[in-house]
Amino acid sequence: MHGDGRAIIAVDLAKRPPQNPDPQGSLRIGMVAPPWFGLPPRAYGGIESVVSDLVNQLTLLGHEVTLIGSGENLTSAHRFVQVFETPPTASLGDPLPEVINAAACAAALADIPVDVVHDHTIAGPLLARGRSAPTVITAHGPVTGFHADYYRRLGDTVGLVAISDAQRRANAELDWLGTVHNAVDVSSFPFRADNDGYVLWLGRFSNEKGPQLAIDAARAAGSPIVLAGKLNEPDEKEFFAREITPRLWAGVEYVGEADARAKRELLAGARALVFPIQWEEPFGMVMVEAMACGTPVVAMRRGSVPEVVLDGVTGLVVDTYDELVEAIDAVSGIDPAACRSRAEECFDLPVMARGYERMYRAVVDGGRALRDLAPHGAGAGA
Known part of the structure; x- marks a missing residue:
């Protein structure tokens, strides 16, 4: 980030052509990563790995992805908003990098039109109520205790996605949009x-x-x-x-x-x-x-x-x-x-990407039909 607080936006125009594009047409997706590690991370950084892989798969499916994160960007995102040039790894758990990340996200998405925002951070979903595009969030961690209270207070401002049915069962009272398992290449x-x-x-x-x-x-x-x-x-x-x-x-x-x-x-x-x-x-x-x-x-x-x-x-x-x-x-x-x-x-990257496509379509189309589906046994989707 520049000294005046402006985020760096890098645009890579040399992209591979879409493969197996979404038959319903492409989406403009704002992907918000946590600020702690590069994309992808060099070692530890499970959420950042998921985000990086998902970005690459979504671009292969023909979607336009704006990625907001820190450190180096080695994904195929069409745009990259760099919050911290060097990820604040030493401050892992400090709330301020999360808040700065959310502020950078708000500034970037005010100027970049998107159809849906997919937020993987803690603080970022607080901004969902103030934007016109719907927000999907993935619960990467616990969904009980204070986490449950947080997700409950977000209410219908977000579409909440679980990474397993076991996670949904841990707090069935939350208004889950669906389940999409994490995946690897x-x-x-x-x-x-x-x-x-x-x-x-x-x-x-x-x-x-x-x-x-x-x-x-x-x-x-x-x-x-x-x-x-x-x-x-x-x-x-x-x-x-x-x-x-x-x-x-x-x-x-x-x-x-x-x-x-x-x-x-x-x-x-x-x-x-x-x-x-x-x-x-x-x-x-x-x-x-x-x-x-x-x-x-x-x-x-x-x-x-x-x-x-x-x-x-x-x-x-x-x-x-x-x-x-x-x-x-x-x-x-x-x-x-x-x-x-x-x-x-069940756990390959295209399976995860198609699962999230379903989640995005559910909120973009203004419906919550997926919420009525019971947890499933395997694979991605609800």
Whole structure:
């Protein structure tokens, strides 16, 4: 951002021609990303990854996308409004970058005509009431407690989209527009029918993600385990020192935070991904990434896990620690090809893009018909 507060707008005119365009015609979409990471992020940054992939898919479908975010833009957006030249990663969680992002969004969209705004931030949806174009928002995190109160107060000024049916069930009283599962570029993940014998834990170091349980279960099952994860915040470092460092025995390897390339190599080489979450996680992207590589998932039955992993087909879903240990041994019977097929059918990028097309059409057409549809089992859409 310039010193006077003006956002930088870059326009890329060299775009690929549309592929499989929307038969109902193109939409002008304002896509609002959080300010914390570049687009796409180099390592951690799940929401920014989803936003970047969605932008690329929507332009391939013939839609005109204005992207508002921070850092570098490597997407195919037609316009890019850069809020912060360097993302304020060190201030992660500070409300001011979010508010500045919202202010930049308001200024940009006052001059750029759009048919619909898709906002992935916390503060941005507060501006929905004052604009003529409808706003769709995705609930990327919790929908209970203060979050529930916030979404409830936004009311019908936004169309609220869930990333899993489990998330919708966690607060069925909210006026959900529909469900669209997160997705990955399945073709970018290497498929392997064989493996290197280790199990993998990949995520953020916290009790919610259960890395200490993954280590204990792998050791009890007699399997080596590799851990790769985010270790930047003070609470993550404290957790690591307390729970992980004492468990770095023989057969337990911590390799640091994995970038996109390293993550794919680790997932493709793993015998299984261990996902022992300890909370009702609305969507675990790493499960889809593992399946895309042909790697089965061993996971606790929490949140969206039963919705993403087909028990006995693409992994094993368990309820107790003892079952987790047994599953690490038994998971070798899962067919890698079935994992890849599941990822392609339900969690590939075109599936997500078409799902959001439906959400955009629902609000642009002035109706809320999708709200009447019950949560579904798999795939994108309501």
